Amino acid sequence: MNFADPIWLGVGLLAQVAFSARFLVQWLLSERARRSLLPVHFWFFSVAGAVLLLAYAAHQRDAVIALGQIVGLAIYLRNIELVQRAARGRAIGFLWPWLGLAGLALAAGLLSHEAPVARTAVERAAPLWFALGFLGQTLFTGRFVVQLYASERAQASVNPVQFWYLSLSGSLLLLAYALHTGDAVIILGQSFGLIVYLRNLALIRKQREPDHHGEDFEDEVAALRASEGASEEAPAKPAQPARPR
Numbered sequence: 001m002n003f004a005d006p007i008w009l010g011v012g013l014l015a016q017v018a019f020s021a022r023f024l025v026q027w028l029l030s031e032r033a034r035r036s037l038l039p040v041h042f043w044f045f046s047v048a049g050a051v052l053l054l055a056y057a058a059h060q061r062d063a064v065i066a067l068g069q070i071v072g073l074a075i076y077l078r079n080i081e082l083v084q085r086a087a088r089g090r091a092i093g094f095l096w097p098w099l100g101l102a103g104l105a106l107a108a109g110l111l112s113h114e115a116p117v118a119r120t121a122v123e124r125a126a127p128l129w130f131a132l133g134f135l136g137q138t139l140f141t142g143r144f145v146v147q148l149y150a151s152e153r154a155q156a157s158v159n160p161v162q163f164w165y166l167s168l169s170g171s172l173l174l175l176a177y178a179l180h181t182g183d184a185v186i187i188l189g190q191s192f193g194l195i196v197y198l199r200n201l202a203l204i205r206k207q208r209e210p211d212h213h214g215e216d217f218e219d220e221v222a223a224l225r226a227s228e229g230a231s232e233e234a235p236a237k238p239a240q241p242a243r244p245r
Helices: 006-033 040-060 063-088 095-110 117-123 127-154 162-181 184-207 218-227
Strands: none
Touching: 006 040, 006 184, 040 063, 040 095, 063 095, 063 127, 127 162, 162 184
8 A cells, every 4th residue: 555654644534534524414414305415515525625635646746636636626616606606695706715725735735745746646657547547537527527517507506417427437447546556545535435426326216306407406406595594485376366156
């Protein structure tokens, strides 16, 4: 196994704890509702995990993991913006928080030791395994691109079923890449994720509802607003005329 020094190993493990916590909360709420949900807590845990894992990946000089976290962090922050806007009608933009958090994480990881970035990145994996890991990271990050596309169309944070299929396929490839590089942090994170992805797909199959692609998310948007404490009064129904007797 490829272990970092104790401090950075702790950073990487803490990142995986945050990522695992997001899916644990999502899993528990989905089991209670008997359908696959994506609560707002998911995105806050995602931001924390992405910042920590980006710093860890920069320390390890792992370009595959680092690139995925940079893109993912932007999508997580954008989803938080959509959730806040749907619930409160206003939100803080995601661009500057993304640039600031990504910059700090990269700086912390890259300045943690003096190993050359380019040489160390090439030495981590053979070209074939690097390509396999990059493909896995593309699928893994692509799940949030698909999710963000559906959310932008709905103007609220929603989640299509394709998210879970991309999660499963990307996670399998990243697990193989991590086993090759011997990175225990990535191995632990991907192993736990596989269980959650399979369970969510099972819940979606049991639900037996048509796939959503951003066209009809009224129920999800209403649930998000209710969870954020937004109170919306239902329009009064017109009075029905009395029937003659």
